[in-house]
């Protein structure tokens with residue numbers, strides 16, 4: 001049996017005087033798309049930060065493909081996983097291509113120019129996110145959604161087998177949400193990448209994710225294939241919301257109809 005992508009055992013974490021997790025356990029499968037859902041403040045982003053190795057827990061263990069995550073140095077982690085936080089850091093104004101090139105940092109030798117492989121990865125990431133024409137544009141001249149796509153391109157240019165994304169669709173219009181999720185599906189299906197993302201839109205999570213994990217108050221409420229994890233019962237348990245969940249006749253995936 002292969003190890004899960006992440007195995008979380010008995011995770012506890014206190015932040016700002018508040019207990020975020022108290023013995024959280026769960027596993028995320030290797031490969032495919034995993035969606036983390038749940039109400040505001042339930043601990044989704046913090047969990048992703050723990051999985052990315054940037055938020056050490058107070059106690060408990062996270063194994064990454066069978067190895068202790070805490071044993072990986074940041075430089076080693078950066079070759080295995082790209083992490084796009086909900087609020088990317090403020091950066092000085094620069095060109096789109098310049099920021100996306102930062103995704104190649106883990107692969108580059110100090111003071112060396114970009115290699116052919118770097119240029120190729122950057123070109124592919126810009127094309128995949130529909131930004132090739134904006135390569136020379138300044139970040140300050142972009143809309144919020146375009147900027148979000150630049151950060152996504154940076155994560156793709158990092159060219160890692162695992163990609164962790166916190167609300168990657170937050171600022172995108174419906175067309176760009178769908179094209180982003182289709183792109184992630186393609187990266188998982190055709191290149192075998194494992195993608196874990198925090199999402200709010202349950203119907204999109206149901207349609208695109210293989211596996212869905214639902215959190216509430218720092219606890220695991222549901223986890224499993226989308227059809228099992230998104231049901232009337234789990235929507236009620238997660239959000240205190242009455243909803244019908246039907247099967248989409250075209251995609252055969254769960255669609256949520258709130259009844260309140």
Ligand SMILES: Nc1ncnc2c1ncn2[C@@H]1O[C@H](COP(=O)(O)OP(=O)(O)OP(=O)(O)O)[C@@H](O)[C@H]1O
Nearest residue numbers: 015016018020038039040041042043044045046047
């Ligand atoms: N650095 C911090 N210091 C204190 N409290 C924090 C910190 N980071 C997160 N929290 C608290 O931890 C809880 C979980 O936060 P988190 O950002 O993980 O929630 P979330 O499920 O991602 O929420 P949202 O859907 O609103 O983005 C919240 O109550 C938040 O206020």
